[in-house]
Amino acid sequence: MAIDAHFTGIRAAIQNELSQATSSIRVAVAWFTDQTLFTTLLEKLAAEVSVLVVIRNDVINLNPTGIDWQQLIDAGGTLFFSQESPHLHHKLCVVDDKKVISGSYNWTYGAQRNQENIVVSDQHELVKSFRAEFDNLLSQAEEVSNITQTAAVAPPATNSALEYEALMEIEYKNKDEASDRKKQSYRELVLAGNAAYFQKRYDEAESYLQQALALKQDGIDAHEILAGLYWRTEQFQKSVDIAKKAEALGLKSAELWNALGLAYDGLKQFREAIHCFDQAIKLAPHLSTPYRNKFISQQGNRQTKDADLTALEGGRIATEAIRKYKNGGNNDLLLHAYMDRAFLHSDLPEARKHAQEALALFNRIPVKHQDMHDLEDINAVLNEKPRF
Structure with a gap:
């Protein structure tokens, strides 16, 4: 059972969960204007996944420049308008009756600019509760088969606040699309x-x-x-x-x-951890970094003799890489070979010597390509605080 909280990258997290749906997606959100998430629903419909959506009937969700909800209906999805009172304010989604997504986040462009949250969980009882609430919403909602005909009978709700939010969504959408093009x-x-x-x-x-x-x-x-x-x-x-x-x-x-x-x-x-490092070594026996990390885990597991053998082999591979790339070639592999040699060397002055070589190489790398984690590791050795 897993429960994950998201405070950043929320749209991407929702999209990731939707993309994994195999049987059904049930969405109930107050406002839904995000074309990216809407497109994902259309893609799942094309993959024969059942899609049901419940939203408010207002000018934020329904306007000429917004989402074409008829497209969802025509593709085989089911659209419902929530009852007018009490107002729908949920932001929930049930995927395959196995996962629930819920939180403060409306599926809008504006929500991307707020401090928001969602929680994603596959906890059975929690999913069951949210599915029951979705079914309750559905029982009180009105199914829409033709947007134009429904709008003629029940026009989208509007007032100055809703109209303002609708205009802001258009602005946010334009900015988002410009960003996406980049x-x-x-x-x-x-x-x-x-x-x-x-x-x-x-x-x-x-x-x-x-x-x-x-x-x-x-x-x-x-x-x-x-x-x-x-x-x-x-x-x-x-x-x-x-x-x-x-x-x-x-x-x-x-x-x-x-x-x-x-x-x-x-x-x-x-x-x-040691098993994983062994798998990495099998796939890339020429890299010294998995040896370095295996050495650290073996020390943590109090396998002193095994750790010493790992250090020897890792040191040998690092030395070969230094010899191979010192006069040109792969600077990234060379820098990490220097650092692996430093971490695996029992003699501190010799370790610091390798760290100095790594620092000199780091300083020659263009700033935009510098990995500040490498600098952190280098300084750990130079300051006599190796990370093992």
């Missing part, structure tokens, strides 16, 4: 997320990466960076969850296994 592809979102992660702008990085995964559910590099981000921010269980999710999708890489190992190490589940 970040059209999965690759661009991943690069933006990675750049933000390098600079420790974690909320921004998470938002970009969740958006990337909403576009491409099996994007391996987005999973890798996100797992590392959660580890760096000590959200170890979330790091485990994202790595396991990638594994369930059939994604495998040394980086993912390494990230999962770090998360287990953070949870002090050292045996699981």
Whole structure:
């Protein structure tokens, strides 16, 4: 059973949950203007997923520049208008009768600019309760088969406050679409997320990466960076969850296994961590970093002799990489080889020497490509505070 709270990247989190639906999506929100989420519902309808939506009949939800709700009806979805009193103010969604999404977040462009939250849970009793409430709303709502005919009989509610919000939604939508044009592809979102992660702008990085995964559910590099981000921010269980999710999708890489190992190490589940680092080593035997991390976990598990053997092998591989790339080649692998050699070296002066080499290389990297986590690790050695 899992319960996840989201305070940033909420639209991407909702889209991610919707994209995984296999049988049904039930939505009840006061206001729904977000074309991106609406498009996801249309895509699920095309995949023969049942979609039911309950909204208010007012000018925010229904206006000439807003969502074409007839499109949802014509695609096989079911639209309901809530009763006028008491007013619908829910923001809930039940997916496959197995997950619930709820919180303060309306599915609007304006909500993206507020301090909002959602909770996503697969807790059975909670899902059951929200499904019951959705059914209760449905029993009191009016099904709409033709938007034009319904509007002629029951025009969308309006007043100065609703009209103002409707105009603001149009403005927010235009800004959002302009922003989307700048970040059209999965690759661009991943690069933006990675750049933000390098600079420790974690909320921004998470938002970009969740958006990337909403576009491409099996994007391996987005999973890798996100797992590392959660580890760096000590959200170890979330790091485990994202790595396991990638594994369930059939994604495998040394980086993912390494990230999962770090998360287990953070949870002090050292045996699981060591297993993950061994898997990373199998996939990328030329990389010294999994050896370094395995060494740390073995020390945490009090496997002193095994840790010493790991340090020797990892040190040998790091030395080979330094020899290979010192005169040109892959600066990223070279920098990490220096740092792995520093962490695995028992002699502190020698470790600091390797850290100095890493620092000199770091300073030659263009600022926009510098990973500030590397600088943090370098300073840990130079300040005689190795992270093991």
